[in-house]
Each structure stands twice: as C-alpha cells, then as structure tokens.
Amino acid sequence: MKSIEELQKLREEAQKELKVRMDTGTVITVGMGTCGIAAGARETMHAILEELNKHQIEAHVKTVGCIGMCVHEPLVDIEQAGKGRITYGKVTPDRVPRLIEEHLINGRVVEEWVVARMEESANK
Numbered sequence: 001m002k003s004i005e006e007l008q009k010l011r012e013e014a015q016k017e018l019k020v021r022m023d024t025g026t027v028i029t030v031g032m033g034t035c036g037i038a039a040g041a042r043e044t045m046h047a048i049l050e051e052l053n054k055h056q057i058e059a060h061v062k063t064v065g066c067i068g069m070c071v072h073e074p075l076v077d078i079e080q081a082g083k084g085r086i087t088y089g090k091v092t093p094d095r096v097p098r099l100i101e102e103h104l105i106n107g108r109v110v111e112e113w114v115v116a117r118m119e120e121s122a123n124k
C-alpha cells in the first residue's frame, strides 16, 4: 500500500461490494493524521477492508485526519447503532482479525485495546 489514492480506490471498491447501510449499520473510522500514517494506519486500513470482505460484513469505513491521541496510533473507531462508539488504540494490522471477529462478529468489546468510549446518547 503506497499512496492515499490507492487506499481510497481500494476503499471505494470494497464499499461498493459491501453495500453501505448508514442508518443501522456499522461505521469504522481510521485516524489518518500524520502520526497515524507514521504508526502504520494505512496498513491497518488495508487489513480492516480485507477482513470485512473476508467475512462479508457490511460496514462503512471512513478516514479522519486526526483523532487526537498520537500516542495510541493507529486509532480505529467502531460505531454501531444502539451500542455507542468505541475507540481502539494501537490497532496494528495483526490485531485487525481479532478485532473484527470479537467486536463485529461476536459482539464483544476487546477491553484491553480500548482507549475511549462514547455512549450512544452522548453521540447524538
């Protein structure tokens, strides 16, 4: 994975296949600030898209410039309707399969990687 352009193309292709359901679905946000990229956020993004595709999980994957916690990069937010929003830190590509399986498939938060959480009501 070399450039943001390639990453965006990959994301668009994956999203087409995954059929976005914004209202009731899952939103995954990857921090792509300078420090996020330096910490390997591109590779994390790539790993997330591959893992979602592999499991045929419908989710909207987006990037933000900076989530604001350099020390925990790469940062990944997972937001689900009715369940609030969880921010995970140090999401290196090797952690992605467990994260997707636990959080999205089994519905369990991976507590030891959580750096912040926002309840559903605080989010509206």
Ligand code: FES
Residues within 6 Å of the ligand: 033, 034, 035, 036, 066, 067, 068, 069, 070
């Ligand atoms: S660029 Fe790292 S917290 Fe903003």
